Amino acid sequence: MSRTSTTAFTAAVLAVLIIITLQPVAVSETTGTLQPGFNQAIVELRDAQSAGATPSELTEPVALLNKALELNREALILSASDEATRRAGLLVQVDQILTTVETQAIELTAVSSQRKSMNEFLTYLSGAIAAILGTIVYASAMSLHRKYRIKRTFSMRVSRK
């Protein structure tokens, strides 16, 4: 029993090792791991965009995110233990940038939402003003028409046939 099972066990272990070894290895996926703050920042920025933030308003937070991405990449490349302090420092910087971006995005959402509401109000108000002007024009036209009709009635001649 023992010899057969040992052989089978060894074969199974070898098979697993071969399968693991043959798996394609991602050599340097430096962006594969991102801090959760990146996800939150993207969500916040998209919210700001939906609220009506303009591309020029988004330029700064997007540039900051790219800087954070670069620092994150740099931190992930540093793997040696003697560079642990530098790595930690870089990750702290990334965290700070992400916090700044989130704050900016939330502010942008508030400002853009307010601006969007005001713009919508003014747009619909302009529709109401157009309706009022249209009614005034209609009333004036009707008044002129009535006046013209009365004048024409008085200027009619009665002639004997």
Place this chain on the structure above:
Amino acid sequence: MNSQSSHSRRGLIVVFITLLIMCEATVYVISLPQPSERFFQFYVLGPNHTAADYYPGNDSNVNLGEPITWYIGVVNNMGTVQLVSVRIKTSNQTVPPPDDQRGLESPAPTVADFAQFLQDNETWEVSFVWSVSNATSSSGSTRILTVQINNESYPATSWSASNGYNFRLIFELWTWQTDTNTFGYGWNTEGTHRTAWLQIWFNMTSPGPKPPPE
């Protein structure tokens, strides 16, 4: 007379309400966001920013240490801020490319990747200067061991080709998926999964330095 005035006022109210409905409906239609297609553009260009002359002297048989300059570009037309990643994979004739039908990435190993946040309608172009810095050849098989990309050295895994023919670099476009909190191959738009990838073939029949010109 009084009856006529009341009739006239009622008429004006009807006209006003009709105009109001018409104007507000027009405003509503105009203010509706225009439906547009959401997509990415993805390209790899040669040193002259054209889809031609990818290799020096138009010879796709590369030499050891010979720098090759390409430009990788991504244009975001998704309507929102996107985090994109271009993954560069090393392959040959046998390792399959991405599966367009099933939307699956290539099983070839990733040698390097570049990521960038992009605003809507923003174009990101990165220069991609690469060279094979170490390769061996034995019993009819050429194996590339190290690639130099933008002055950084990247080890290549299982990158070999028979007699040095039909090596290829596969470029895949990955995007950040906020629901899964990871990069995913391709992107989702209007309920469908889209993918974009490119490949450029080359040979390395003599894994040695470039011979001097005669």
